[in-house]
Amino acid sequence: xxxxxxxxxxxxxxxxxxxxxxxxxxxxxxxxxxxxxxxxxxxxxxxxxxxxxxxxxxxxxxxxxxxxxxxxxxxxxxxxxxxxxxxxxxxxxxxxxxxxxxxxxxxxxxxxxxxxxxxxxxxxxxxxxxxxxxxxxxxxxxxxxxxxxxxxxxxxxxxxxxxxxxxxxxxxxxxxxxxxxxxxxxxxxxxxxxxxxxxxxxxxxxxxxxxxxxxxxxxxxxxxxxxxxxxxxxxxxxxxxxxxxxxxxxxxxxxxxxxxxxxxxxxxxxxxxxxxxxxxxxxxxxxxxxxxxxxxxxxxxxxxxxxxxxxxxxxxxxxxxxxxxxxxxxxxxxxxxxxxxxxxxxxxxxxxxxxxxxxxxxxxxxxxxxxxxxxxxxxxxxxxxxxxxxxxxxxxxxxxxxxxxxxxxxxxxx
Amino acid sequence: xxxxxxxxxxxxxxxxxxxxxxxxxxxxxxxxxxxxxxxxxxxxxxxxxxxxxxxxxxxxxxxxxxxxxxxxxxxxxxxxxxxxxxxxxxxxxxxxxxxxxxxxxxxxxxxxxxxxxxxxxxxxxxxxxxxxxxxxxxxxxxxxxxxxxxxxxxxx
Numbered sequence: 001x002x003x004x005x006x007x008x009x010x011x012x013x014x015x016x017x018x019x020x021x022x023x024x025x026x027x028x029x030x031x032x033x034x035x036x037x038x039x040x041x042x043x044x045x046x047x048x049x050x051x052x053x054x055x056x057x058x059x060x061x062x063x064x065x066x067x068x069x070x071x072x073x074x075x076x077x078x079x080x081x082x083x084x085x086x087x088x089x090x091x092x093x094x095x096x097x098x099x100x101x102x103x104x105x106x107x108x109x110x111x112x113x114x115x116x117x118x119x120x121x122x123x124x125x126x127x128x129x130x131x132x133x134x135x136x137x138x139x140x141x142x143x144x145x146x147x148x149x150x151x152x153x154x155x156x157x158x159x160x161x162x163x164x165x166x167x168x169x170x171x172x173x174x175x176x177x178x179x180x181x182x183x184x185x186x187x188x189x190x191x192x193x194x195x196x197x198x199x200x201x202x203x204x205x206x207x208x209x210x211x212x213x214x215x216x217x218x219x220x221x222x223x224x225x226x227x228x229x230x231x232x233x234x235x236x237x238x239x240x241x242x243x244x245x246x247x248x249x250x251x252x253x254x255x256x257x258x259x260x261x262x263x264x265x266x267x268x269x270x271x272x273x274x275x276x277x278x279x280x281x282x283x284x285x286x287x288x289x290x291x292x293x294x295x296x297x298x299x300x301x302x303x304x305x306x307x308x309x310x311x312x313x314x315x316x317x318x319x320x321x322x323x324x325x326x327x328x329x330x331x332x333x334x335x336x337x338x339x340x341x342x343x344x345x346x347x348x349x350x351x352x353x354x355x356x357x358x359x360x361x362x363x364x365x366x367x368x369x370x371x372x373x374x375x376x377x378x379x380x381x382x383x384x385x386x387x388x389x390x391x392x393x394x395x396x397x398x399x400x401x402x403x404x405x406x407x408x409x410x411x412x413x414x
Numbered sequence: 415x416x417x418x419x420x421x422x423x424x425x426x427x428x429x430x431x432x433x434x435x436x437x438x439x440x441x442x443x444x445x446x447x448x449x450x451x452x453x454x455x456x457x458x459x460x461x462x463x464x465x466x467x468x469x470x471x472x473x474x475x476x477x478x479x480x481x482x483x484x485x486x487x488x489x490x491x492x493x494x495x496x497x498x499x500x501x502x503x504x505x506x507x508x509x510x511x512x513x514x515x516x517x518x519x520x521x522x523x524x525x526x527x528x529x530x531x532x533x534x535x536x537x538x539x540x541x542x543x544x545x546x547x548x549x550x551x552x553x554x555x556x557x558x559x560x561x562x563x564x565x566x567x568x569x570x
Contacts, residue, residue: 078520141511175472276499310504370502
């Protein structure tokens, strides 16, 4: 790869504001990747790592996932123009709904460090809402195959376009970092009704306290939906005069299938302990929402791992519990199979959006090289009725109450 | 390498060379690691904790509030971090992968040639690096911290 081309392009655009000095500009190219396979023991539910994915893993591969679920390849360009002005561009090849280039552009920002303890960044930034949210693509940085599913599958976006400011304080034997961020997220999602662009202004505040072995983080994040899900098929049914005659009260469901102009509030508290032998992660969050399509959700997980030389063995318990109350879908006045099918379809659309699942995982990581790790993980999931909201519903069959998911893979950095 | 030396030692005429090579390796392995800075670096001698915090990206400011520029020595990296953090290099790499690929921090620059490292420290007032003590010329760089490699104790 030509070392000069990307540097010259960036330097050209930024040269008016930068006075190069000594060793600067200084640049580097690096990256990370994961290649994995995920299998399950059901074909009626598709396993996804994140709601942005278009494919899901199933028993027989009908969901199209399996290899793509946890596999990705990221490349990053870092340029230091001076000791205080820096830019980072990161692009990741992965399964993501929407434009393959634009949606996978994860980072593209310029940062200014006016003092050693102050960072100001502007551009495309990673969502920093939870303990692992801003590096969840980097499998090499954590022990699991993926961040705990019960907690992280529902994080609605990977990145946003905006700015953040972080100030660090020395406090006792550690460092407290206070960060405020604001911007606009334009993320594409795959839902049962199709792919839609979710535009949302957002703002948040995080507090992170780090010592030798501990990192504790508390975050509040506000998001507002500016766009609507592709709910035309649903609205067409709900507002049909003919259907309202045979399913009285159907039109009252309209407010339950809309996302636009509603708000989300994320509150989370997480901690990580790592003394080089023992490894512990725990997080809890509450998601407050104005709409039935999301619902209020309490989720959390706890992971404990123990290292033996190059091997790490771990277990994870996770839970996600939605507080959405079941909405009664009007029963047809005649037991017509087509009308019962519509009732079932609407029931899935309105009542299957709130999770009620628990999981338990066992897994291992083997660092075969300082930059390569082999991993495997088995996860057992339990669902309450209509609780598999974090899974793709691939057919109309009765959903299983328990599912096993296993995976093997390799994570690396370069 | 030691296997090769043992194999060579079966040949009597080679014994002298074997002994010389062994001594060379032994002295290199037992050499102290010194953390060095620019002659204009106003930091007093650093503690192990300060060095660790700078190399783990938690602390970025030097005594004069300038932004530290840490440099990793690829030849000594494993030994340096083992002494400083008691962690193998795979864990250090995983730690920095989190910070780097989230766009939050830039890890220390990794340099393999000792002469290059010394030149970088001489050229940058805020640079901090570590090298074997045999390579230190105190007229060129300041010693900020010493890691005693032979018995694992540090001297401040």
